[in-house]
Amino acid sequence: MTETITPFRATLVVFLVALAAIAGAWAFQFAGYQPCDLCLEERYAYYAGVPLALVLVFLAARGGPRPVLAAGLTLLALIFAASAVFGAYHAGVEWGFWPGPSACTGAIKPAPTMGDFLKDLNTVKVVRCDAVAIRILGLSLAVWNAVVSLVLALVAALGAKSAGRPSPRLRGEVR
Numbered sequence: 001m002t003e004t005i006t007p008f009r010a011t012l013v014v015f016l017v018a019l020a021a022i023a024g025a026w027a028f029q030f031a032g033y034q035p036c037d038l039c040l041e042e043r044y045a046y047y048a049g050v051p052l053a054l055v056l057v058f059l060a061a062r063g064g065p066r067p068v069l070a071a072g073l074t075l076l077a078l079i080f081a082a083s084a085v086f087g088a089y090h091a092g093v094e095w096g097f098w099p100g101p102s103a104c105t106g107a108i109k110p111a112p113t114m115g116d117f118l119k120d121l122n123t124v125k126v127v128r129c130d131a132v133a134i135r136i137l138g139l140s141l142a143v144w145n146a147v148v149s150l151v152l153a154l155v156a157a158l159g160a161k162s163a164g165r166p167s168p169r170l171r172g173e174v175r
Contacts, residue, residue: 005162006060007060008057008060010155010156011053011060011072011073011076011156012057012060013155014080014152014155014156015056017148017151017152018046018152022046025043025141028134033133036128036129036133037127038086038089038100038101038129039142041086042087042090042142045080045083045086046083048079049076049079052075052079056072066164069160070160073160074160076152076159076160077157080149080150080153081149081153083149083153084147084149085146086145087144087145087146090129090142090145091146104127
């Protein structure tokens with residue numbers, strides 16, 4: 001019986017899904033949905049995970065060292081597990097379960113004078129972290145990030161587990 005989640009498959013899935021997710025975020029931004037501070041911070045996992053997954057895809061395709069693949073996939077699992085937690089935190093801010101960062105939640109304080117108002121226009125962030133800009137199937141992008149990141153973390157963890165085991169011999173395989 002062959003494994004269904006090989007290190008190559010795991011790294012390829014993580015790479016393609018993470019790339020599609022960050023490209024989707026950029027597409028929404030290009031379409032006019034400006035991200036809040038937490039949205040921008042949620043992207044860090046993808047900025048680290050996509051290139052790492054791509055390197056691991058090449059290593060796995062060339063039969064790279066299994067301990068290196070296991071370590072890289074474990075790192076991907078940790079990156080996307082943290083991203084899932086951060087996405088859930090952001091979703092909790094949107095739902096009002098807990099307060100978010102003061103820089104992007106709560107009421108915007110009125111400026112006392114016209115000069116302060118003009119100065120604040122250059123410094124005040126108008127994209128709120130506790131207001132959902134768009135929902136897809138009833139869920140905000142923060143929730144979708146948590147879901148996608150959790151799936152990526154699980155795929156990477158299964159790939160790491162697979163990389164940690166000796167590869168099964170297939171019929172006719174020559175070593």
